[in-house]
Amino acid sequence: MNELQCGTSPIVGFRFSLHPMTDRFVEVIKGAMKETDTSAVWMHTDDVSTVIRGKQAHVFNVAKAITLHAAKTGVHVALNGTFSVGCPGDSAGDVYLDMPDELLNQDETKQYVSSQFALYPMNNPDYMSVIYREVDRAKERGVFNESMHYASGIHGDIHDVFDFYEEAFENARSDAHRHLVMTVSMSINSPSHEGSVKR
Amino acid sequence: MNELQCGTSPIVGFRFSLHPMTDRFVEVIKGAMKETDTSAVWMHTDDVSTVIRGKQAHVFNVAKAITLHAAKTGVHVALNGTFSVGCPGDSAGDVYLDMPDELLNQDETKQYVSSQFALYPMNNPDYMSVIYREVDRAKERGVFNESMHYASGIHGDIHDVFDFYEEAFENARSDAHRHLVMTVSMSINSPSHEGSVKR
Numbered sequence: 001m002n003e004l005q006c007g008t009s010p011i012v013g014f015r016f017s018l019h020p021m022t023d024r025f026v027e028v029i030k031g032a033m034k035e036t037d038t039s040a041v042w043m044h045t046d047d048v049s050t051v052i053r054g055k056q057a058h059v060f061n062v063a064k065a066i067t068l069h070a071a072k073t074g075v076h077v078a079l080n081g082t083f084s085v086g087c088p089g090d091s092a093g094d095v096y097l098d099m100p101d102e103l104l105n106q107d108e109t110k111q112y113v114s115s116q117f118a119l120y121p122m123n124n125p126d127y128m129s130v131i132y133r134e135v136d137r138a139k140e141r142g143v144f145n146e147s148m149h150y151a152s153g154i155h156g157d158i159h160d161v162f163d164f165y166e167e168a169f170e171n172a173r174s175d176a177h178r179h180l181v182m183t184v185s186m187s188i189n190s191p192s193h194e195g196s197v198k199r
Numbered sequence: 200m201n202e203l204q205c206g207t208s209p210i211v212g213f214r215f216s217l218h219p220m221t222d223r224f225v226e227v228i229k230g231a232m233k234e235t236d237t238s239a240v241w242m243h244t245d246d247v248s249t250v251i252r253g254k255q256a257h258v259f260n261v262a263k264a265i266t267l268h269a270a271k272t273g274v275h276v277a278l279n280g281t282f283s284v285g286c287p288g289d290s291a292g293d294v295y296l297d298m299p300d301e302l303l304n305q306d307e308t309k310q311y312v313s314s315q316f317a318l319y320p321m322n323n324p325d326y327m328s329v330i331y332r333e334v335d336r337a338k339e340r341g342v343f344n345e346s347m348h349y350a351s352g353i354h355g356d357i358h359d360v361f362d363f364y365e366e367a368f369e370n371a372r373s374d375a376h377r378h379l380v381m382t383v384s385m386s387i388n389s390p391s392h393e394g395s396v397k398r
């Protein structure tokens with residue numbers, strides 16, 4: 001029951017699924033995984049999702065690179081996932097905390113993405129103010145889209161959006177409250193975005 | 200900032216996206232929505248996701264019906280979503296709490312689904328024991344698949360799986376700890392399931 005033991009490891013995890021809305025979905029997913037350098041993270045794929053674990057910077061770098069590679073096919077793709085820290089489970093991936101800091105994926109191609117996120121700071125009586133603060137940060141960063149039930153809309157260029165997500169995730173946890181969860185849903189190349197000024 | 204005010208309304212919400220991995224994704228999504236009776240829930244769709252809100256039983260009934268209708272096309276579909284209660288935001292949907300209890304979608308077609316879920320009982324110092332208990336419940340109900348980082352695997356017939364999710368969601372909250380979040384990722388008609396004994 002490794003998922004039920006919370007610890008103090010700084011290892012960050014992202015359990016996600018990438019959904020290309022095309023008959024060629026296998027090809028798009030495999031291509032995106034192949035074009036991404038995932039050597040800095042521990043990775044495991046099952047029949048529902050993929051999990052990557054390692055240093056925060058590498059986890060966000062790999063998550064963005066896989067998404068961007070899939071996006072560049074032009075296909076409508078969705079990314080759904082949960083970032084977690086402070087509940088490391090077993091220590092199988094802890095060796096990845098010794099990886100060098102240099103980011104291995106550097107593609108700067110611009111890509112509009114529309115997304116939604118929610119922060120869940122666990123066992124923190126003051127969690128609502130943490131959420132307020134990070135939503136305010138999105139507004140300051142120029143990536144806030146709209147308020148909505150149970151989430152906040154975040155959009156813009158994929159690099160700005162992932163930068164915000166990493167910054168929010170970094171800031172929403174503390175030594176006193178280590179267990180943090182952040183869900184992200186992202187839509188790219190959607191027919192709903194055609195002709196949108198948001199592009 | 201309606202998402203930032205937690206309250207005591209019993210209204211349940213489910214923010215989700217349905218991803219048919221086919222070029223005909225628009226047709227599959229629209230078909231599933233059209234064939235489902237959604238009159239017992241408040242519903243809003245944006246460019247990333249759809250949110251339904253109402254009585255717990257109706258929210259789970261509608262979520263399952265939309266998923267089952269999409270699954271019956273035979274296409275590989277994924278469902279990703281977050282159930283929430285105790286953080287109702289504005290009261291726009293509260294009128295739906297007056298709906299009759301009778302469930303409006305009754306399709307009993309069997310369908311194998313593989314899924315993963317995570318429970319996030321907010322501001323509850325004892326949250327890990329809540330999670331333990333509900334994972335044990337999955338084992339008792341015969342829908343537990345496997346342990347994994349950050350989630351638990353749940354599979355079986357769609358009706359048994361949704362019954363478990365509703366039961367877990369009902370039991371993981373209390374009057375003392377009203378704000379509960381549950382994420383669910385589901386994969387249906389996946390090529391990964393072909394020939395699997397799990398079917």
Ligand SMILES: [Ca+2]
Nearest residue numbers: 123124322323
């Ligand atoms: Ca607490």
